[in-house]
Amino acid sequence: MSKAAEGAAPMVRARNVHKSFGPNEVLKGIDLDVAPGEVVVVLGPSGSGKSTFLRCINHLESIQRGFIEVDGEQIGYALRGNRLNRLSDHAIAVQRRKIGMVFQQFNLYPHMTALENVVEAPIGVHGQPRGEAQAYAMELLARVGLAEKANAYPRQLSGGQQQRVAIARALAIRPKLMLFDEPTSALDPELVGEVLSVMRDLARQGLTMIVVTHEIGFAREAADRVVFMDGGVVVEQGPPQAVLGNPQHPRTRLFLSRFIEKV
Amino acid sequence: MAAASVEIGSGEAALRDVANAHQPPAWGRWLLWAFVLAVAANFAWIAAHNPHFGWPIVGQWFTEASILRGLGVTLGLTVVAMTLGTALGLVLAIARMSKDRLFGSLSGLFIWFFRGTPLLVQLIFWYNLSTLFPEIVLKIPFGPVLASWNTNDLITPMTAAIAGLSLNEAAYMAEIIRGGLLSVDKGQVEATDAFGMTRARALRRVIIPQAMRSIVPPTGNQLISMIKATSLVSVIAMADLLYSVQNVYNRTFEVIPMLMVAVIWYLIITSILNVVQGFIERYYARGERGTGGADKAPVRVEEPA
Ligand SMILES: Nc1ncnc2c1ncn2[C@@H]1O[C@H](COP(=O)(O)OP(=O)(O)O)[C@@H](O)[C@H]1O
Ligand SMILES: [Mg+2]
Numbered sequence: 001m002s003k004a005a006e007g008a009a010p011m012v013r014a015r016n017v018h019k020s021f022g023p024n025e026v027l028k029g030i031d032l033d034v035a036p037g038e039v040v041v042v043l044g045p046s047g048s049g050k051s052t053f054l055r056c057i058n059h060l061e062s063i064q065r066g067f068i069e070v071d072g073e074q075i076g077y078a079l080r081g082n083r084l085n086r087l088s089d090h091a092i093a094v095q096r097r098k099i100g101m102v103f104q105q106f107n108l109y110p111h112m113t114a115l116e117n118v119v120e121a122p123i124g125v126h127g128q129p130r131g132e133a134q135a136y137a138m139e140l141l142a143r144v145g146l147a148e149k150a151n152a153y154p155r156q157l158s159g160g161q162q163q164r165v166a167i168a169r170a171l172a173i174r175p176k177l178m179l180f181d182e183p184t185s186a187l188d189p190e191l192v193g194e195v196l197s198v199m200r201d202l203a204r205q206g207l208t209m210i211v212v213t214h215e216i217g218f219a220r221e222a223a224d225r226v227v228f229m230d231g232g233v234v235v236e237q238g239p240p241q242a243v244l245g246n247p248q249h250p251r252t253r254l255f256l257s258r259f260i261e262k263v
Numbered sequence: 264m265a266a267a268s269v270e271i272g273s274g275e276a277a278l279r280d281v282a283n284a285h286q287p288p289a290w291g292r293w294l295l296w297a298f299v300l301a302v303a304a305n306f307a308w309i310a311a312h313n314p315h316f317g318w319p320i321v322g323q324w325f326t327e328a329s330i331l332r333g334l335g336v337t338l339g340l341t342v343v344a345m346t347l348g349t350a351l352g353l354v355l356a357i358a359r360m361s362k363d364r365l366f367g368s369l370s371g372l373f374i375w376f377f378r379g380t381p382l383l384v385q386l387i388f389w390y391n392l393s394t395l396f397p398e399i400v401l402k403i404p405f406g407p408v409l410a411s412w413n414t415n416d417l418i419t420p421m422t423a424a425i426a427g428l429s430l431n432e433a434a435y436m437a438e439i440i441r442g443g444l445l446s447v448d449k450g451q452v453e454a455t456d457a458f459g460m461t462r463a464r465a466l467r468r469v470i471i472p473q474a475m476r477s478i479v480p481p482t483g484n485q486l487i488s489m490i491k492a493t494s495l496v497s498v499i500a501m502a503d504l505l506y507s508v509q510n511v512y513n514r515t516f517e518v519i520p521m522l523m524v525a526v527i528w529y530l531i532i533t534s535i536l537n538v539v540q541g542f543i544e545r546y547y548a549r550g551e552r553g554t555g556g557a558d559k560a561p562v563r564v565e566e567p568a
Contacts, residue, residue, distance in 0.1 A: 058457055090461065097459035107450040111472050111550045121458040124468060153550040173458065 009072060011036045011177055011208045012057060016066035019052055026052045028232040029066070034177075034210060039203040041219040041240075042212045044229035045255055050212040053229070054179050057210070058099045059092050071098060071176050097125060100170030104182040106162045108154040114141060114165045115150040118172045126173060133172070140168040144198050160191030164198055171202075178202070180211040216259045220244055228252045317520030324511060324524050333507025334528055340493045340503065343425055345486055348432025355437035356444060357466070370437065377434035383495050386427035390499040392418050424496040432489060439481045443474030475547040483540040487533050504528060 012034035019027035026049045034040050042050050055061045057068055059076045068075045076092055077084050087095070108117050118137035122128040128136075141147050144164035146157075154162050163183055170178060180199065184192040196218050203209060203222040213219065219226050219240055226243040228236045228251075236249045247253045277283070310316060324330055355373060358366040377385070388395075393414035402408040418426075447470050455465035497506035504525055512521040 060453060060456055093456075093459040093461060095459070096457060099457075101454075101457040103450060103454065103457075105450050107448075107454040109451065109454070109469055109473075111547070120468065121460070124464055125459055155550060 008036055010034060010069075011038070011071055012210070013069040014053075014057070014066070015068075017053070017056060017063050017068060018065035019049070019056060019061060019063050026232050027056070027063070030229075030232075030234055032227065032234065032237075034208060036176075036208055037206045038224045039207075039209045039211065039222055040225050040227055041223040042210065042227045042229060043214070043216075043219065043243075043255065044235075048229045049232045050229055051181050054101075054181050054210065054212055057177075057179060058096050058101060070095070097121075097173060098176045100173060100175030100178040102163070102166050102170050102178070102180045102183045104185050106154070106159070106166045106186070108162055108166055108169070110154050113151050113153055114146060114157070114168075117154070117165060118169045121169070122172050137168070137172055140171050141165070143171075143201075144168050145194070158191060159187045160194045163187065163195045167195070167198055167202075176208065178207055178209045180209065180213065182212055182214070184213065184215060214259070216244060216256070228255065230255070315519055316523060317517055320517050320520040321523045321527070324508075324521060325527070327511075329502075329507050329510065330504070330524060330528075333502055333504040336502055337490065337493050337504040338532070340424055340428060340496065340501070341486070341490050344428035344432055344493070345489055347425070347429035348489075349436050349440075349482070351429065351433035352436025352440050355433060356440035359437065359441055360444060374434045374437050377431050378438075382427065382431050382492060383498065385431055386423065386495060386499055389418065389423040389427045390420065392423070420496070420499050420501045423499055424493075424501045428489070428493065428496070432485065435485060436482070439485065440474070440478055442481075443476075443478035444470060446477045447473045472547065476544075479540065479543050479547060483536065486536060490529065490532055490536075 010033040012032065014030055014032045017027050017030040018025070030049075030053055032040075042053070044050050052061060056063050057070065057075065062076060067077070073095060075095055076087055078087055078091075079085075108114075109120065112120065115134065115137055118140060119130070119133040122133040122136070123130055138147060138150060141150055144167055146161060146164055146168070149157060149161060149165075154165070157165065163186075167183075183199070184195050187195065192215070196215060199209075199211070199218070200222050211218070211223075223240045225237060226240045227234055228243060228247075228249070230251050236243055236247065236252045243252065244256065247256055311318065355370045358370040359374070361367060396414055398411055399414050399417060400408055400411040451469055451473065452465070455469050460468070493503050494505035496503055497509065500506075502510070508521040508525045512518045515521075
């Protein structure tokens with residue numbers, strides 16, 4: 001069911017990823033491949049390590065075992081002959097520049113207008129000329145339905161509007177991969193739809209996306225693959241009809257049963 | 264029930280409409296105002312008619328050349344020491360917050376020492392540095408000498424004053440700035456990291472502008488303390504404002520009028536600074552709810568240069 005051509009090099013390749021915070025082992029050996037253009041939705045109970053895994057992909061957290069590759073490059077490390085060297089902070093920053101991220105709490109820059117938020121990285125990090133960056137930013141704001149709010153500050157926008165600006169901001173760097181960490185969990189229920197509809201459009205346009213969410217409906221419609229995580233491991237994965245319609249693992253069944261009344 | 268009675272007639276509904284409400288006169292407040300103003304006016308009257316204040320003498324000396332030179336020294340020292348102190352304070356704050364143990368402890372040591380000793384003592388030390396170290400030498404530890412200076416040539420009252428004031432200020436500003444940086448939401452740092460911004464750019468564009476909201480008010484405080492702290496440099500023979508008025512009253516014995524000259528000048532400077540601080544605070548409060556116009560401001564896309 002994957003949109004990606006069979007045999008294409010994966011956009012993300014995670015192998016045996018382990019991560020601990022002190023004595024607390026949060027990721028206990030995650031293996032995951034994401035093909036270019038694929039939309040993977042990660043489900044799982046709170047505390048199962050979903051956010052941590054997402055943050056390891058762009059090295060906001062470092063991992064203790066295994067490796068993660070994005071677009072053919074190992075994140076955070078480089079192989080020199082037979083030696084694996086840790087990369088400098090600057091080299092890691094450079095690796096992150098092709099990965100867009102959308103946060104649960106939006107994390108827009110509150111002292112900048114929507115437009116300034118969107119052009120900040122393209123101009124300041126990617127060195128695009130201001131005019132070009134602003135034109136593309138306006139195009140993106142229009143795409144998320146907020147062209148007329150370009151000069152509004154984040155606090156003058158609703159949560160749904162802020163999150164759509166945050167999505168435009170992440171798209172502005174023309175990312176090869178987009179990470180969404182519970183993008184609708186901080187929103188009032190009536191605002192969830194507008195954000196999900198923007199994300200559905202992106203999925204249709206072939207952007208590679210990893211989405212952590214509790215929106216089962218979104219997973220069913222937009223995902224190429226659903227990954228169910230619990231206790232720091234991938235318990236079950238597959239096409240949405242299979243994982244959501246006919247879960248094999250008891251923990252998946254238990255988790256999904258809590259959403260039955262919601263969907 | 265009141266709610267029920269409102270619905271009885273439209274006449275009463277109009278009467279109860281808060282849009283038509285009046286503010287009853289607050290006689291108590293007016294009385295208090297009148298009393299406070301009367302007391303203030305009385306004080307002003309007494310001060311103006313008390314010959315010991317020597318207002319004609321104040322007027323005569325207020326803009327006298329040596330006083331204005333002293334004022335210039337006070338302002339110049341304040342600006343230079345505050346600028347250097349803030350710049351060094353920023354470096355110290357960033358060093359103290361860095362994950363690097365070495366930078367963190369060095370910065371902590373600096374702050375501990377310069378906040379922990381009296382400014383007056385620091386000034387005297389700097390001024391008398393040549394008795395401790397007759398020569399200042401730049402060399403590789405246990406290695407060859409790269410350059411050397413005679414301390415007496417380097418340390419004039421001016422350089423001693425600048426060094427003493429700005430190093431002391433840096434220690435205080437470091438803590439103010441660190442507090443400001445800590446007040447910024449962690450999600451902001453995370454966003455700059457996720458976008459691959461360099462540390463320096465993240466600080467300049469995202470973190471510091473937000474930290475300014477909590478940095479500016481205590482910095483205003485520091486600046487005003489600094490203006491008055493510069494008067495300490497009179498002990499190392501720097502001719503600042505206070506030193507200049509002392510110079511005059513040591514000859515004329517008009518102590519109170521001359522001190523009034525200094526007091527009025529200090530008050531004028533602080534008043535101006537208060538106004539400026541208000542503007543700066545409003546600038547950094549942009550993006551707060553209720554400021555700026557989302558709907559009023561037209562969308563403006565700059566043309567490529
Ligand atoms: N920075 C951190 N320091 C210590 N523990 C953390 C940190 N971040 C997450 N954890 C722990 O890791 C576990 C998984 O967290 P998280 O990845 O946020 O789960 P999820 O996103 O699936 O709800 C939780 O037990 C949480 O307490
Ligand atoms: Mg989470």
